[in-house]
Amino acid sequence: AQTVTQSQPEMSVQEAETVTLSCTYDTSESDYYLFWYKQPPSRQMILVIRQEAYKQQNATENRFSVNFQKAAKSFSLKISDSQLGDAAMYFCAYSDMKTSYDKVIFGPGTSLSVIP
Amino acid sequence: DAGITQSPRHKVTETGTPVTLRCHQTENHRYMYWYRQDPGHGLRLIHYSYGVKDTDKGEVSDGYSVSRSKTEDFLLTLESATSSQTSVYFCAISELVKGPSAFFGQGTRLTVV
Numbered sequence: 460a461q462t463v464t465q466s467q468p469e470m471s472v473q474e475a476e477t478v479t480l481s482c483t484y485d486t487s488e489s490d491y492y493l494f495w496y497k498q499p500p501s502r503q504m505i506l507v508i509r510q511e512a513y514k515q516q517n518a519t520e521n522r523f524s525v526n527f528q529k530a531a532k533s534f535s536l537k538i539s540d541s542q543l544g545d546a547a548m549y550f551c552a553y554s555d556m557k558t559s560y561d562k563v564i565f566g567p568g569t570s571l572s573v574i575p
Numbered sequence: 576d577a578g579i580t581q582s583p584r585h586k587v588t589e590t591g592t593p594v595t596l597r598c599h600q601t602e603n604h605r606y607m608y609w610y611r612q613d614p615g616h617g618l619r620l621i622h623y624s625y626g627v628k629d630t631d632k633g634e635v636s637d638g639y640s641v642s643r644s645k646t647e648d649f650l651l652t653l654e655s656a657t658s659s660q661t662s663v664y665f666c667a668i669s670e671l672v673k674g675p676s677a678f679f680g681q682g683t684r685l686t687v688v
Contacts (some may be wrong), residue, residue, distance in 0.1 A: 506678075568617050
């Protein structure tokens with residue numbers, strides 16, 4: 460069974476600095492998707508970035524970028540120029556391409572604090 | 576934001592009572608999901624639907640049932656609420672046209688006392 464692990468329950472970063480959140484996953488599939496979701500205090504789940512496993516190029520979305528290491532099954536999220544609004548829970552998630560529905564498996568989350 | 580509305584947003588209920596949570600979408604997406612969120616577990620899938628009257632179980636389905644009589648509505652029912660079902664419940668929708676990418680509702684905080 461696929462699993463997603465986030466080994467950092469909590470992290471903090473100074474405003475304007477860069478922070479990297481770690482995620483590892485376990486799967487025997489070769490084709491799959493990986494995601495980072497952000498959950499601010501409002502509780503809304505917001506899709507931050509998505510990576511297709513067959514694409515070698517790392518996904519980027521403004522200040523958010525990923526480091527996707529397929530062989531190592533690692534999928535870290537880098538937030539550059541951190542802002543106070545980045546404070547949130549961040550969930551790493553996995554979905555393979557074989558299921559007929561969005562079977563998304565979530566990690567336990569990392570709580571990110573941004574220090575002014 | 577994707578058109579997903581969950582109701583109620585907050586509910587307190589007593590152990591043993593039935594509870595129904597509603598998810599309504601205006602996106603005409605085929606797939607709808609119910610997740611629960613608990614500390615240390617992230618989100619876990621309870622049930623999902625792949626069409627009207629087509630539903631299936633997720634990983635934590637015990638004690639829950641669902642129904643989907645219309646494309647836009649997906650109901651989650653706790654037949655007899657227990658304290659272990661105190662959680663935040665999220666509805667999500669997706670279409671899978673360009674690969675998985677679920678959009679989530681704002682969540683329902685349910686407390687069973």
